[in-house]
Amino acid sequence: MKDVAISTSQISLLQQKLFAARQALEEMTEEQNEKLHILIQFIGQLSLACKGQNLELDNKLAKLRHKLVKFNQFEDSLPALNEADTILKQQYARVMLQLEDSRQSLANMVSQIQRIDSLPSKLKLEITYFKKELIKPFHTHWDYIPKVEKVVNFYDEILKEKLNLGEQFEILPRHRQAAHELALLLSEIEFRKEQRQQISEMKKSLTEEFELDTLLEAYQVVLNLLLDNIAREKTASQEFLYVLNNALSNVQEVVTDSYSHSVKNFQVTKQLNRDINFQVDNVGEAVIEVDDIDELKNQIALHLSSLRKSLGRKELLENREQTQLKQSVEALRQELKALGKETDSYKERLFEQQKLNLLDSLTQLPNRSALEERMDIEYRNYKRTKQPLWVAVADIDHFKTINDSFGHSTGDKTLQVIAMALKNALRESEFVARYGGEEFVLLLPNVAESDIQPLLNRVREKVKSIPFKFKNQRITVTVSIGAAQIIENELITETFDRADAALYKAKNESRDRVIIDF
């Protein structure tokens, strides 16, 4: 009995222990599940963070997240978990390879940067240190990104440096030459009044320090202005031709009208003359047959009245013809007057245009205004480059004698031939203008002091060798030349005066010679 009691109490103890153990187990399981839940959530978050690196991995992780949502199916998600694990391992290896590749290409870039000659020394040093840093492998993308940023910074600094030095847009000698030529060209074509300010500013900027953009813009502007001028000139010429055509058709109409009137009047006058002759003849015949004096008087009065009528008609006709003629002549006069006016204005425009072109109409050399422009440009150029610049004045000897002996038009032709010879004797960069009358001015840049006399003597000889033949007479025409070189602090007009004074000396020293004001 005692044994039974012991056994019962032992069982009850065991029961209590069992209950406590079950309770502890339940609590543990609950706690485990809670941890598992947190873990699953964490896996979910982690998988989301991995998204975008590998498509296959993304799919697997999405599947896994889906399975893990159902907590009680955790077992089912194990295969997916394993697969994701394998891909993750592969992905890691791939990322490591990628990082190594990236490291290599960054190192190559840096080597290339090091090859740039004009790197500032500070930057060079920085790059050398940086290259050493690149020897260590990258473990994550976070190692890689700052390095990329650094390389970008290097490029940025190099670019800034280059732009500051202006290397990329450096003005080369050929750009300067192009600007110089454009400025010279602008002096040869003058522009309309309203365009002149713009052109003059442009010329100024082309002869001073300029940027490449200025040159390109200048070309563009000039082209547009020229096209505009051509279009205007074309319209003006068209308008003139239109007016001319109109006036001519009006004149033709008046002439045709007056001709047909004359023809008609001629026919009527002819008929009237016939009538009058007939009536005069009739008077004689009628008078012969009449005996009675009163009857005679009547007959004569009758015939005279008829004659008066015919004569009256004739007079009327003649008056009408006169009036018509006067009207026609007046209409023609008016028409011609209008046409004359139009022609004058067209001539004026042409003259203006010629002036604008800055060419002398006789010799087709640049005229005095063109010379002034060119002097200005050459002077600026001299100021900038300090290259030698010569001004020479050439004057035909005894030109008056040619005019007086062979006539003004021979004189004109002589001027044209000599102008051509002067132009042909010079180089492209040199310039000759007709200053006036029989005087020419030469601008000679970049000629050494030792070369100026031979150069101008060649020019003088060239003119002298032209085989002029006037009225079957061989004539030698010569020129005298005076020249001076621009000197420091001198205005080009002063150089011109010295050259002119030298010419005066040459004229005094029996002409056909070159005198240089050294």
Ligand SMILES: Nc1nc2c(ncn2[C@@H]2O[C@H](COP(=O)(O)OP(=O)(O)OP(=O)(O)O)[C@@H](O)[C@H]2O)c(=O)[nH]1
């Ligand atoms: N045919 C012609 N003659 C001109 C023209 N312009 C000026 N002349 C003439 O050139 C002559 C210049 O004469 P002058 O100044 O006495 O000089 P020159 O006879 O050349 O004598 P020197 O210069 O002293 O050698 C004048 O007879 C002017 O009429 C022109 O366009 N055509």
